[in-house]
Ligand SMILES: NC(=O)C1=CN([C@@H]2O[C@H](COP(=O)(O)OP(=O)(O)OC[C@H]3O[C@@H](n4cnc5c(N)ncnc54)[C@H](O)[C@@H]3O)[C@@H](O)[C@H]2O)[C@H](O)CC1
């Protein structure tokens with residue numbers, strides 16, 4: 001899996017401990033963290049007067065290092081604290097600071113504000129007086145930087161434990177944390193930069209969704225080796241038609257639409273098979289089907305449940321979307337094939353899995369394990385979870401995606417990528433990335449059909465160097 005590592009507070013502590021176990025002193029890591037952060041602040045802020053707020057723990061220690069290093073560059077820096085420094089490394093960093101230390105309650109504002117109050121060690125909301133002081137100093141500054149995390153957010157789920165200010169830049173130390181990618185905390189910072197401080201994150205199972213590497217069809221490819229997608233339509237044919245078009249433009253070699261009603265206006269390349277005809281059963285039993293999609297426009301009730309049951313009996317790799325997800329409540333997860341992608345939005349997620357506790361990352365993970373399928377929890381930032389523990393979180397997608405039919409487009413795209421790759425997690429990651437990139441290319445106020453039209457360019461942009469078009 002590519003993409004920046006995302007570590008929880010406990011995983012971060014374990015990774016730090018591994019680094020210390022190699023013989024690197026704890027304080028050296030704080031010096032590294034402070035040096036990378038100071039360099040970033042210097043690049044943006046230059047010589048402008050700077051106030052560094054230092055808390056009692058190691059986040060505050062980072063602040064003292066930053067203050068000292070900025071001062072050596074000639075920056076007029078002041079430090080203000082909440083009181084004593086409580087960790088050995090923070091005390092050492094404080095000892096090396098030879099400038100004045102103000103009380104945060106009565107310090108004057110500055111042009112640049114550096115928030116090194118609390119990081120991953122925050123256990124509860126900071127008290128109202130301190131939170132409001134932080135907001136007023138941030139409000140008076142021209143630019144604000146958060147060290148590791150905005151003070152007052154919950155590291156592991158991105159919740160706001162008190163009301164933090166907004167930041168121009170958040171400098172994540174060592175790795176991203178869930179609060180850097182999950183709303184509302186992730187929305188507090190205009191820019192989030194991850195600073196390498198020597199922590200080994202190679203085994204991280206949770207990552208930011210990175211750009212995929214795609215391949216053009218092989219020279220000897222034909223429509224079946226490219227991937228045959230069968231889309232099962234239902235009561236509302238328009239949704240299935242969108243999904244089928246999306247699958248066709250998403251890289252599938254052949255798209256069949258199995259439908260109770262003929263659908264007009266579809267590209268001729270999409271082959272319709274009326275499902276009351278004798279050969280419709282053959283259409284789904286065809287061993288060449290590389291991915292089956294059911295859900296868009298399926299409808300509800302007993303007939304829909306029966307349709308899902310019948311479609312899944314063939315064991316083809318499958319994408320289950322929309323109404324088919326609700327049908328799964330009746331059928332249970334045992335019906336799912338070994339390779340499956342489920343694409344619930346929050347409402348469908350709750351309806352399908354009921355009350356699952358924990359952070360959104362943990363909930364998506366539990367859902368994937370319970371259903372033994374890859375789950376895409378759709379949202380402004382989608383979470384893609386695999387039963388083996390891998391999780392990818394997408395960057396925020398265009399808010400113009402909040403229009404009718406875009407869910408059908410994503411489902412069709414998932415089916416295409418599943419047919420092409422045969423790997424549900426990879427397919428889901430590719431689909432979410434391409435969907436987000438196509439939305440960016442489609443610009444403002446697009447409709448779902450235009451999103452589909454933007455898919456070929458999104459795919460072309462990710463083709464590996466050796467791929468020919
Ligand atoms: N990631 C790394 O490898 C490195 C991280 N560094 C920095 O260290 C912090 C984590 O430090 P830690 O000491 O564990 O926690 P904090 O500084 O965030 O704060 C703990 C401190 O605050 C007290 N506290 C907790 N909650 C509250 C509250 N609501 N109100 C008041 N006080 C509170 C708690 O009792 C502790 O005293 C990480 O984010 C990085 O910035 C290293 O410097 C470099 C390596």
Ligand SMILES: [K+]
Nearest residue numbers: 115118147149
């Ligand atoms: K902070």
